[in-house]
Amino acid sequence: MHTAHRIAIVAIVVASGMTPHASWAQQTVNATLLSDSIQLETHNVKAGRVTLDIRNDASNTMTHELVVLKTDLADNALPVGKGQVLEHKLKKIGEVEDIAPGKSKRASFTLAPGHYALICNKPGHYAMGMHTALVVTP
Ligand SMILES: [Cu+2]
Numbered sequence: 001m002h003t004a005h006r007i008a009i010v011a012i013v014v015a016s017g018m019t020p021h022a023s024w025a026q027q028t029v030n031a032t033l034l035s036d037s038i039q040l041e042t043h044n045v046k047a048g049r050v051t052l053d054i055r056n057d058a059s060n061t062m063t064h065e066l067v068v069l070k071t072d073l074a075d076n077a078l079p080v081g082k083g084q085v086l087e088h089k090l091k092k093i094g095e096v097e098d099i100a101p102g103k104s105k106r107a108s109f110t111l112a113p114g115h116y117a118l119i120c121n122k123p124g125h126y127a128m129g130m131h132t133a134l135v136v137t138p
Helices: 002-017
Strands: 025-034 037-040 044-046 048-056 064-070 091-099 104-111 114-119 131-137
Touching (some): 037 114
Parallel strands (some): 025 048
Antiparallel strands (some): 048 104, 064 091
């Protein structure tokens, strides 16, 4: 009985060690959408599952969004046409659409190492300053 108990524990340890990406970090980053900027709690995270907790605190009572783009370009130097960033010219990881004033939304993304730009791409909002950078390290 004592031996069986020990074997069971060893089996659990081995099983959890085999979970894919077990060594990848689980991280949550608070993001605040303002009328003229996007504030991040941190601009550096480790590769893996990253949860963005996004709050629309903009004073202009408009609905905003957060688009995650993987690009080596600086977040203030993205290609723009007709008031919007040309997302199709960049690698789009995902987005959280339509966050109402005063509301929050959460979403998780699996991020590989690299440089990212986080933007609001409602027409004109990028030009107003709604963009920031996020660096993902291995
Ligand atoms: Cu916006």
